Every structure is written in C-alpha cells, then in structure tokens.
Amino acid sequence: MSPDHKDHEYGFGTRAIHAGAIPDPVTGARATPIHQTTSFVFDSADHAASLFNLQTFGNVYSRISNPTVAVLEERVASLEGGRAALACATGMAAQMTALLAILKNGDHIVAASTLYGGSIGQLGIGFSRLGIETTFVDPQDTENFRRAIRPNTRAVYGETIGNPLVNVLDIEAVATVAHDHGIPLVIDNTVASPYLCNPFAFGADIVVHSATKYLGGHGTTMAGVVVESGKFDWGSPQSRDKFPEMLEPSRAYHGVKFYETFGDFGYTMKARMEVNRTFGATLSPLNAWLILQGIETLHLRMQAHCRNAMQVAQFLEQHPLVSWVNYPGLATSPHHALAKKQFRTIDGAPGCSGILTFGIKAADAARAGERFIDACEFMSHLANIGDAKTLVIHPASTTHRQLSEDELQRAGVRPDMIRLSVGIEDAQDILWDIDQALKQAVA
Ligand SMILES: *Cc1c(COP(=O)(O)O)cnc(C)c1O
DSSP, rough: OTTTTTTOOOHHHHHHHHTTTTTTTTTOSSOOOOOOOOOOOOHHHOOOOHTTSSSSOSSTTTOOOHHHHHHHHHHHHHHHTTEEEEEEHHHHHHHHHHHHTOOTOOEEEEEESSOOHHHHHHIIIIIGGGGOOEEEEEESSTTHHOOOOOTTTEEEEEEEETTTOOOOHHHHHHHHHHHHHHOOOOEEOTHHHHHOGGGGGGOEEEEEETTTTTTSSSSSSEEEEEEEEEEOOSSTTTTTTTTTHHHSOOTTTTTTTTHHHHHHGGGHHIIIIIHHHHHHHBBBBHHHHHHHHHHHHHHHHHHHHHHHHHHHHHHHTTTEEEEEETEEEEEEEHHHHHHHHHSOTTTEEEEOEEEEEEEEEEETHHHHHHHHHHOOOSSESSSSSSSSSSSSEEEGGGTTTSSSSHHHHTTTTHHHHOOEEEOSSSSHHHHHHHHHHHHHHOO
C-alpha cells in the first residue's frame, strides 16, 4: 500500500488484508510477525530520552505499544475510517479506556438503556464507584438523550446494534444531540462490525469494539479496540471548559498537552499514555495477531453471517411454533428503515449482522426456551456472539441474570427470549437444527 498512489482508494476487503502491515523490513516475512517481547532496545541515551518525552515515535515497553499490536490498531482505524486506534485486552477494557480518557470523578454519562449487559454493569455500577454517574435512557426516542444531559455530562454512549435487543440506534440524530452540548458520541460498533457500518460517517466521534466477536470471528481470542475519528474539536468554545485535561499539561504524563501536541490523534495518545499505560489493560501481541488473522476474512464472513441470519429470520417468521422474531433485516422490523440508512446493502437488503432473537409459542414460553436450547444439535449453548459457529442462549437466565426485573424490562429482555448468533455454516443445516429443536421444545 504505497503512499505514492494517493489518488487510489482501496476497498474494504483489500484494507482488511493489508492496512497497517508491510512485509517485515528485516526478515522479509510476509505475514505480520508476532513481536513477543516486553521491551525494545534504545539506539542511544538521546533516543531513549526523546522516546520518553514523546518527541520520537517508537516502542519502549509493550504495555504502552508493540509493533504487532500497532498493525491491528492501524488496520481497525482504516476499516472504521478513523484517524487512530488503541487496542486493549478485552472489549470491556476498551470501553473503560475510551471513557476514562475523558471522564473523572464528578462527571456524568448519558447511555442507551439497551446496552450489552456487561456494559450496563460497567457504566452503572463500576463507574459509580469512581464517582462517575450514568443515566440510562430509552434510545428509541433520541430526545431522551437530550433531556438527560446535565452540565457535568462528558459523553453520550450507545451501540450501533443493541445486544440482545437488536435495536438500531439513529447515530446521526444522537450525534447531533451530543454535539449541541459540545460532548463526544461514543459508539460500540461490535455487533455491526466496520464492514456493515462506519459510525464516523454518521457523526460519531469515538468507536469501541469488542474484537472478541466479529473482528476475531472464531471465538478464540479476547480483545478490544478504541478508535478516534480525529474530527472532534476539544478546543472549541463549547468543549474547552468541559475537557481541560485534553488541553492542559498532563500531570499523568510529563506535562504533555495532548490536543496541542498530537492534534487529531490527541485523544488516542491520552487514552494510551494516561489510561492504558497507567491501568494496564494492554493487548498481548499474540492475541493481536489472532485478531488480525480474523480480520483478513471479515468482509467475507459478515456477508455470510448476514445472508444466513436473513434466511433464519424469514424461516422463523413463518414457523408455526414461533410467536415473534426480531431482526432489523426483516421489512416488518421497526428498525428496518434505520438499518437501510446506516448499513451496507447485502443481496438487496440492509446487512444486519448475525444476531437475532425470537420467542417460542408455548403455554410456558420460558420453559420452552430452556428446552429448545437443550435440544440443539450443533448450535452451541454459550455466552458469546460473532463466532463462525452458530451460538444460542437464553439471556434472562444467563447473560442478563444479574439485572433486576426492572432493568430486564428496560433492556427489553423478555423471559421467553432466545438469542441466536447465526454462524457461517450451511444455512440448510442451521434451519434444520432450529426446526428439530423447536419441535422438541414443545413436545
Ligand atoms: C462482548 C461485548 C462487549 C464486551 O467485550 P469483551 O471482549 O467480552 O470484554 C461489549 N459490547 C458488546 C456489544 C459486546 O457484545
């Protein structure tokens, strides 16, 4: 990917395979080497000093940066159309890092109430212990975000596609609300993946990923990524007083002024030097490499996930033993119009990823749900999404078990809800397994 051809824009698939990587200049290795080292030798005392002053870019210690991890960071930044990225140990670590880079004791977040269960716990309970409060609002009405904003609000937070409700956020409308108040919109783009949606194109400022899911794609590796658009103006009259730590000399890192020094990647540098370096939720080089392997086929896998999920949704919609199906790809979904606006088209329909939910028609639907899961042949009962393998779970008794009845209702988790993460096996086999398990569930 030579910088000489500035007029040519590479497509998504080419960037998924090449962005951020060049053949190793020392060995000629074509695949990205796994730089399994904690530390990097300095050229000289002067070189060491300038690295520590952040005057020269280079590697010091793998908690701060590592060449294999850097390839992953550049690749995800490219796929999202962002300026810079920071990889973390898990998706939860990425969210925490993204938010702690701009929030402190006394600050406030407005977030969608339909977030992934773990994220509700992190923002609602984990952050409240640090003195950061979160107001959760129903994301269906964008004005709910506006109404919840306070003078001390420092971030608005949502998911492109909610998990497990598979609701679609109007990113453009929520970005407008955030920007009207001079604060950034942070979007968890895990379920859509950068192949189906680029939240920056709709005004988001920071994107986070659980790379554990579709980016890795094979259920082998935990990882997370924070991406910055490079467009948020931390120094604007509206934002300046809200984010003084972006502008003033950093007490946590050698008096560096992050926005002045690094400009459109100042936020990422702050997240790296003040949060990841200090709190240590760093991604290992081996795990970065495994996620890179996954990303090389992201575009192909997402097409297959979307096609299979659409077939499954249509099959369930007309199945006599199914009471409801929720998949934004279906024309009957209340989220279909937004999906069409925001997601890449696959086979003439908006590509809506592989997650869908449904309920079984039965007198005791919750019990039928448990029996369905026990009757599945190759679909695996586990708490993950975004694997090449089809996965199935009953959220009320597992992932969302910690939530109160009230929180369950706000998260839209019905007691009979079954969540499928549709894999990329042969569609006929997935339909067969669902059908036989449905019959056993009500037998
Ligand atoms: C899984 C998930 C997370 C958390 O990521 P981990 O890699 O498990 O830490 C965050 N957001 C969403 C939408 C997820 O699905």
